[in-house]
Amino acid sequence: MMTPRERRAALADPVACLERMMEIRSFEDRIKELFAEGVVHGTTHTCQGQEAVSVGIAKVLEPADQVCCTYRGHGHALALGLTLDAVLGEIMGRTTGAVGGVGGSMHLCDRSVGLLPTSAIVGAGIPIAVGAALASSMTGDGSVALALFGDGATNIGAFHEGLNLAAIWRLPVVFVCENNVYGEYSRFDRTTPIEDLAERGRAYAIPSEIVDGQSLDAVVGAVEHAVERARAGGGPTFLECKTYRYSGHSRADAATYRPEGELDRWLARDPLSLYAQQLVGLGVLDDAKVAALRKAVDDRVNECVERTKAAEPATVESMFRNVGGR
Amino acid sequence: MKMRMRQAIAQAIADEMRADPTVMLMGEDIAEAEGPFKTSEGLLAEFGPLRVRDTPISEMGFCGAALGAAATGLRPIVEIMFIEFIGVALDMVTTEAAKFRYLSGGQYTAPLVVRASTGAGLGFGAQHSQTLESWFTSCPGLKVVVPSGSRTAYGLMRSAIRDPDPVVVLESRTLYAEREETVTGEEGVIPLGVGEVLRTGGDATVVSIGQMVGRAAQAIGQAGISADLIDLRTLVPWDRGLVEASVARTGRLVVVEESPYTGGWGTDVAAHVASSCFASLRAPVVRITCPDVPVPYPAHLEQVYLPSVDGIARAITHVVETGTRPVPWWEKEGLVR
Numbered sequence: 001m002m003t004p005r006e007r008r009a010a011l012a013d014p015v016a017c018l019e020r021m022m023e024i025r026s027f028e029d030r031i032k033e034l035f036a037e038g039v040v041h042g043t044t045h046t047c048q049g050q051e052a053v054s055v056g057i058a059k060v061l062e063p064a065d066q067v068c069c070t071y072r073g074h075g076h077a078l079a080l081g082l083t084l085d086a087v088l089g090e091i092m093g094r095t096t097g098a099v100g101g102v103g104g105s106m107h108l109c110d111r112s113v114g115l116l117p118t119s120a121i122v123g124a125g126i127p128i129a130v131g132a133a134l135a136s137s138m139t140g141d142g143s144v145a146l147a148l149f150g151d152g153a154t155n156i157g158a159f160h161e162g163l164n165l166a167a168i169w170r171l172p173v174v175f176v177c178e179n180n181v182y183g184e185y186s187r188f189d190r191t192t193p194i195e196d197l198a199e200r201g202r203a204y205a206i207p208s209e210i211v212d213g214q215s216l217d218a219v220v221g222a223v224e225h226a227v228e229r230a231r232a233g234g235g236p237t238f239l240e241c242k243t244y245r246y247s248g249h250s251r252a253d254a255a256t257y258r259p260e261g262e263l264d265r266w267l268a269r270d271p272l273s274l275y276a277q278q279l280v281g282l283g284v285l286d287d288a289k290v291a292a293l294r295k296a297v298d299d300r301v302n303e304c305v306e307r308t309k310a311a312e313p314a315t316v317e318s319m320f321r322n323v324g325g326r
Numbered sequence: 327m328k329m330r331m332r333q334a335i336a337q338a339i340a341d342e343m344r345a346d347p348t349v350m351l352m353g354e355d356i357a358e359a360e361g362p363f364k365t366s367e368g369l370l371a372e373f374g375p376l377r378v379r380d381t382p383i384s385e386m387g388f389c390g391a392a393l394g395a396a397a398t399g400l401r402p403i404v405e406i407m408f409i410e411f412i413g414v415a416l417d418m419v420t421t422e423a424a425k426f427r428y429l430s431g432g433q434y435t436a437p438l439v440v441r442a443s444t445g446a447g448l449g450f451g452a453q454h455s456q457t458l459e460s461w462f463t464s465c466p467g468l469k470v471v472v473p474s475g476s477r478t479a480y481g482l483m484r485s486a487i488r489d490p491d492p493v494v495v496l497e498s499r500t501l502y503a504e505r506e507e508t509v510t511g512e513e514g515v516i517p518l519g520v521g522e523v524l525r526t527g528g529d530a531t532v533v534s535i536g537q538m539v540g541r542a543a544q545a546i547g548q549a550g551i552s553a554d555l556i557d558l559r560t561l562v563p564w565d566r567g568l569v570e571a572s573v574a575r576t577g578r579l580v581v582v583e584e585s586p587y588t589g590g591w592g593t594d595v596a597a598h599v600a601s602s603c604f605a606s607l608r609a610p611v612v613r614i615t616c617p618d619v620p621v622p623y624p625a626h627l628e629q630v631y632l633p634s635v636d637g638i639a640r641a642i643t644h645v646v647e648t649g650t651r652p653v654p655w656w657e658k659e660g661l662v663r
C-alpha cells in the first residue's frame with residue numbers, strides 16, 4: 001500500500017487526480033451507506049461535489065506545507081494523501097484510524113502530509129493556519145499554510161481576526177473558502193449580505209479571487225498563484241471557490257430546503273465528469289478507461305470497508321493516550 | 327401529558343412568548359428548520375421571524391446582541407447548538423452578561439437565557455460532547471440550570487425566562503427524544519434553586535443532574551440500596567439545605583456526575599458537604615465521574631467513559647458496605663491517577 005506521501009506525490013499525474021476525485025466520491029457515497037446501515041454511529045459530513053477543491057489544493061501544496069480543514073474533511077484528507085484505511089478507520093473508531101479511532105469522522109490528522117488536527121468548530125482553523133504561517137515566517141522554513149473553510153465560517157469572528165492578522169503580518173497563508181451555498185440548513189444568501197465572499201478578503205487588503213470550484217484546473221491555477229505569492233513573501237491570498245454540496249449538511253439532513261432544480265444545475269457541472277471529459281478530449285483517456293478507473297476505485301473502497309470492519313476497535317487504553325495536561 | 331424533552335422546551339418557550347411579548351429566540355437554524363434538535367418546533371409559525379430569528383454562525387455577535395437587548399427591554403433566549411460553541415462567545419456570557427447588574431450598581435440587569443445542548447452518548451466526538459457546567463458555575467453572576475427530562479425542562483425553562491438575571495440552561499442532548507409525563511401551564515413551573523427528592527431511603531444520599539439522574543435511579547434500584555436520590559436541577563444556586571438535611575439523615579453522600587474527575591460540578595457539592603456535614607458523615611464523600619480524558623468518539627468507548635448503571639450501583643454499594651472510597655475504574659486499572 002502507498003504511504004500518504006506517495007499518494008500525495010502521485011497527484012503530479014492528471015489521471016491520478018481524476019482517480020483521487022473518484023476515490024473521494026466513492027468513499028463518501030459508501031460512508032453515507034455505512035451510517036445509514038448503522039455500522040457507524042455519531043455524525044458525518046460528506047463532501048460530494050467539492051472534490052476538485054480538495055484535489056486541487058493537494059496537487060499544489062508540498063507535504064511540508066500545513067493545512068487546516070474542518071469536520072467536512074474526508075475529501076481533504078484523502079486528497080492530501082491519507083489512506084482510505086486511515087480515514088475509514090477513524091470514522092469507524094478502529095485502531096487503524098488516523099488518530100487511533102478516538103477522534104471520529106470530524107477529527108483527522110497526519111503530520112507527514114501537513115494535515116493539522118481538523119476542527120469541529122466553525123472558523124477555528126483560520127487563525128490556526130495563520131499561526132502556522134507565522135511559524136514559517138519566523139523559522140524561514142519556506143512552508144506555506146492553507147486554511148479550508150466554508151461560506152458560513154466567514155460570519156464568525158475568527159475569520160475576520162485571522163485575515164486581518166495575516167494581512168498586517170504579511171504571512172504566507174492561503175485562505176480557501178469553499179462556498180458550497182449552504183451553512184447547515186441555511187442558504188448563504190440568508191446569512192450573508194453579499195454575493196461574493198472574495199469581497200471580504202479585499203476588505204483586509206488581501207488579494208482575493210473568485211474561483212470555479214468545479215474545475216480542477218481552475219483551482220490548481222489559483223492555488224499555484226497564491227502559493228507562489230506566499231513563498232515569495234507576498235503575503236496572504238483569499239480564494240473563494242464556488243462549489244456545491246450534493247448531500248445534506250450531515251447524515252441527518254435530507255436537504256429538503258433546497259430550491260427545486262438547484263442540485264441538478266450543479267450536477268450538470270460535476271467536477272469529476274468535467275475533468276474526465278477534459279482528459280478524454282485530450283486523448284489521455286477514453287470512456288472505457290474512465291469506467292475502468294471508476295470500477296477500480298469502487299473495488300478499492302469496498303475492500304477497505306471489509307478490512308476496516310475486521311480491524312481492532314479503539315481500545316480503552318487509547319482513551320488515556322495523548323491526553324496531555326498531567 | 328407525556329412529551330419529549332425537546333417538545334417540552336419548545337412548549338415552555340411558546341408559553342412564555344404568549345405571556346410576554348418581549349420574549350424572543352435567536353440561534354442557528356432555530357427558525358425555519360425549527361432547531362437542529364427540533365427544540366423550537368412550531369415557534370416560527372406562531373410568533374414570526376421577528377421574535378424567532380435565524381442567525382448566521384456568529385455566536386459572539388448574537389450572544390452580545392441578546393445581552394444588549396436584554397439590558398434594554400427584551401427577554402432574549404439564545405440557543406447554542408452544542409455547548410462547546412459558547413467558547414467563541416464566552417466573553418458575552420461570563421464576562422459581560424454575568425457582570426451587568428454588578429457593574430451598573432443594579433441599574434441594568436440582563437434577563438437573558440442561554441440554552442445549550444450538552445453531553446456524551448451520541449458519537450459526536452471530543453469537541454461536541456462535553457458538559458462544561460463548571461465553566462459557568464465558577465462564574466458569579468450566572469445561574470445554571472440542568473433539567474433531567476421533559477418535566478423539569480418545561481418547568482425550569484419557564485422560570486429561567488422569567489428570571490431577572492442571566493441563566494444558562496444546559497440540556498442533555500440524549501434526553502431530547504425521551505418522553506416523560508409533563509405538567510404544563512403555571513402548575514408546571516419549577517422555581518430555580520430548588521432540588522427535588524426523587525426517592526427516599528436511609529443509607530445514602532445520591533445527588534445528580536441531567537442525564538445522570540436516570541442512571542443513578544436505575545443504579546439505586548439495581549443495587550437494592552435504600553437511598554435518597556436528589557435531582558439538584560439548579561447548580562447555581564444549588565439547594566444546600568435539601569442536601570444537608572438528607573445527609574444529616576443518611577450519613578453518606580454520593581455525587582453522580584457526567585463531568586471529569588478534576589473540576590466537575592460535584593467537587594463543590596462534595597466539598598461543601600464534607601465540611602458542613604462532617605459530624606453526620608459515616609463514610610467519605612464520594613464522586614462518581616468520568617475520567618479526565620476528552621470524550622472518545624466510538625460508541626463502545628463512549629459508554630466506558632460515562633458512568634454506567636452498573637458502575638454507579640457498585641460504587642454506591644461499596645461505600646455503603648465498606649465505608650471506604652470506591653476506587654474509580656481507571657485508577658484500579660492503572661490507566662491514570
Ligand SMILES: Cc1ncc(C[n+]2csc(CCOP(=O)(O)OP(=O)(O)O)c2C)c(N)n1
Nearest residue numbers: 072120121122150151152153182183184411
Ligand atoms: C462555532 C460553531 N458554531 C456552530 C457550529 C455548528 N455548525 C457546524 S457546521 C456548520 C455550518 C458551517 O457552514 P460552512 O462554513 O458553510 O461550511 P460547510 O458545512 O458548508 O462545509 C455549523 C453551523 C460549529 N461547529 N461551530
Ligand SMILES: [Mg+2]
Nearest residue numbers: 150151182183
Ligand atoms: Mg457551506
